Amino acid sequence: MWPIDESVRNETAGDRIARLLAQHPLVDGHNDLPDTLRTLHGGALAPADLDKFALDRHQPLTRTDLPRLAAGRVGAQFWSVYVPGDLPPAAAVVRTLQQIDLVYALHRRYAGRLQLVTTADGVEAAFRAGRIAGLLGAEGGHSICDSLAVLRMLGELGVRYLTLTHKQNVAWADSATDTPRLGGLNDFGREVVAEMNRIGMLVDLSHVADTTMRDALAVTTAPVIFSHSSARALCPHPRNVPDDVLAELPGNGGVCMVTFVPAFLSEERWAWTRNPEGPPPPVTVEQVADHVEHVREVAGVEHVGLGGDFDGCDHTPSGLDDVSCYPRLFGELAARRWSDEELAALAGGNVLRVMRSAEAGQAQPEAARHAVSSALSRTPNL
Numbered sequence: 001m002w003p004i005d006e007s008v009r010n011e012t013a014g015d016r017i018a019r020l021l022a023q024h025p026l027v028d029g030h031n032d033l034p035d036t037l038r039t040l041h042g043g044a045l046a047p048a049d050l051d052k053f054a055l056d057r058h059q060p061l062t063r064t065d066l067p068r069l070a071a072g073r074v075g076a077q078f079w080s081v082y083v084p085g086d087l088p089p090a091a092a093v094v095r096t097l098q099q100i101d102l103v104y105a106l107h108r109r110y111a112g113r114l115q116l117v118t119t120a121d122g123v124e125a126a127f128r129a130g131r132i133a134g135l136l137g138a139e140g141g142h143s144i145c146d147s148l149a150v151l152r153m154l155g156e157l158g159v160r161y162l163t164l165t166h167k168q169n170v171a172w173a174d175s176a177t178d179t180p181r182l183g184g185l186n187d188f189g190r191e192v193v194a195e196m197n198r199i200g201m202l203v204d205l206s207h208v209a210d211t212t213m214r215d216a217l218a219v220t221t222a223p224v225i226f227s228h229s230s231a232r233a234l235c236p237h238p239r240n241v242p243d244d245v246l247a248e249l250p251g252n253g254g255v256c257m258v259t260f261v262p263a264f265l266s267e268e269r270w271a272w273t274r275n276p277e278g279p280p281p282p283v284t285v286e287q288v289a290d291h292v293e294h295v296r297e298v299a300g301v302e303h304v305g306l307g308g309d310f311d312g313c314d315h316t317p318s319g320l321d322d323v324s325c326y327p328r329l330f331g332e333l334a335a336r337r338w339s340d341e342e343l344a345a346l347a348g349g350n351v352l353r354v355m356r357s358a359e360a361g362q363a364q365p366e367a368a369r370h371a372v373s374s375a376l377s378r379t380p381n382l
Helices: 013-023 033-041 046-051 066-071 087-110 120-128 146-157 187-199 208-219 265-276 283-298 323-337 339-363 367-371
Strands: 026-031 074-080 114-116 134-137 159-163 202-204 255-256 305-307
Touching: 013 323, 013 339, 026 134, 026 255, 026 305, 026 323, 026 339, 033 074, 033 087, 046 087, 066 074, 066 134, 066 323, 074 120, 074 339, 087 134, 087 146, 114 146, 120 134, 120 339, 146 159, 146 208, 146 265, 187 208, 187 339, 202 339, 255 283, 255 339, 283 305, 283 323, 305 339, 323 339
Parallel strands: 026 074, 074 134, 114 134, 134 159, 159 202, 255 305
Antiparallel strands: none
């Protein structure tokens, strides 16, 4: 048996979490700061307008800024380049490109502290250099305008995942929060998944209907992610992941990144959002930990991560007020006897493994196409 380092034996709980997050990058799956900045600026924000938001100082109108990312020990952040789902198709593509441009500008402005990356190795290199890695995630299939060409170009611009739907259905996939039309994915939706596999883009199943989840898992040749979803068994919100889908993650290799949206964590809070009388029922960091542990129990510790959705929702659980608060969640899990190895997997090890798997599939461009069970011939024009 190896001797125990006395510095580790004597460390406090807080010191233990600080040590772990200094050694292993914490990779969060979803943050809506780009859209929040646009909203605060009245709906239109050019890169030059970033002068109005000094993100190297505390920003009282957001839950995210550079000092709080550092305090939260965030090693890598997926930035959502979300655009509204009700935009005309071509306008959705233009707005998505504008959001990507904004994220690029954000990283240029704070190049000493942020580094835009596209790979798992890039995340780890930025982390070793003392910078926060930034990655792009497109939130909703409406951003590709029913075009594989647009999908590929988003990939060329560095988009690492596409959430197949947002709140509304798209022509090829059903959303969790819209009236079902297709019963999951149609043929073109399956082709989208296959093309994402081919180009190494992660398939994100947050926001999609259960039927879409199952259809995507049936056709994908790469691990999927849920960038910001929690456990349906603990809160029956349709945005959460049912146990039968969580149980498929070990076979697929994917990760459910537990989110901090109060209505997804507490059945009482979800009921209140539909009938908001009186004060909202409180939601706590302990309840977030319950969801994390449920995913671990059903899918395994190799298949759970974190996707806070900071700046994408109006409220957060008490104790998780902003991006500085991740150590509180890790402290709660440590108190529940999570090992260092389990906490490191949750922090980022699992999602980095998924990224590497997707990148490896990209090196074999025909593999994903051969997985589609039927001949799919439709390739729509932009």
